[in-house]
Amino acid sequence: MKRILTLTAFVLSLITAAGQKGLNIGIYFSDHYKDLTAASVYIEGSDLTPYNLSLFRSITLTAETTPKKSWQLLEQRVMEDAKLATKKEVAMIGTQLYYGFYALPPLDGKTNRYIFYRNNLLKPEAKPQEIMLVYIEGKASSAELKKIFK
C-alpha cells in the first residue's frame, strides 16, 4: 500500500510539473488574448518533431485592435525577455524596437527557444500594418534550423 501511494504521488508530480514557460510574453499566448488579436497560431506536438521543433506560437496585432499603450507594453515585455537571449538580431527605429530575433537559453537544458518580433506600425509605409510576435521551441539550434529548412 505504501509503495502504491508513493508511485501515485510520483506520477502526479510529473503530470503537474510540465508546461511552465515563465516568459513575460507568455500572456500573449493565453486565452485572454484570443479576442484581441487579429490572428494567432498555436501548433504543438509530434508533427513538428521531424524538424526538431516542438512548439510554434504566433500572434498578430493590428493597428485597429491594438492601442499604442498595448503594443508599447508588448514591446517592453519582449525586451524584458530579450535580456535572457544568448543570440540576437535587432533593429531599432529611434528608441523603439522595430524587429528582433532572439535565441533564449534552452528550456530544461535541451529545448531551444526563439522569439521573433516585428512592429510595422513604426513604419507607416510598411505593409501590413501589424505587430507580429512569434515564439518557437525545439531541439534545433539556430544553425540547425538554417540547414534543416533550406
Place this chain on the structure above:
Amino acid sequence: MTTDKKYWLALTERYFDGLTTEHEERLLRQFASTPMAQTEEFEELRAVLAYLATGKALRRKKSAGFRLTPGLIKWSAAACIFIIGGIGIYRFMPRTTYIAYIDGQRTTNKVEVIAQMHSVMADINANTPTNTMEASMNNLMNTLNTKE
C-alpha cells in the same frame, strides 16, 4: 433437541451461574423459541436471551456501515493506478495540437492552422529585413505544407 424439561431447567440454572459452554448457550437460544420454553419457568431466560440478541443486532448494524477490507483496498489501489496511468498515457502520448484564432474565430482544423502559420512566416520573410533565419523558417513552413 431433548424434550426433558428438567434438563432445560438445569441448563438454564447453569446459564445464569455462568457455567455453560458456547455450545450449551446455542442450544438454549434454540430452545427459547420452542413451545416448551413459552412457560413462566423460562420467562427470565427468554427475556435475557432476547435482550442479548437485540444488543448484538444493534452493534452489528453500527459497524456494518463502511469497512475497509483488504479486497476493497486492493481494488481501490488498482483503480487509482488505472486512472492515473490513463491520464499519464493521454498526457504523454504523441499528438499534435492545432489551434488558430482568426478575427476572433477559433479553428482547430489542421489545414487551416498550418495555412495561417504559413501566412505568418511568408509575411515575416517578405516584410522584414531578410536574414537566413527568417528564410529558413519560411522554408520550414513550406516543408510542413508540402508534407500535408
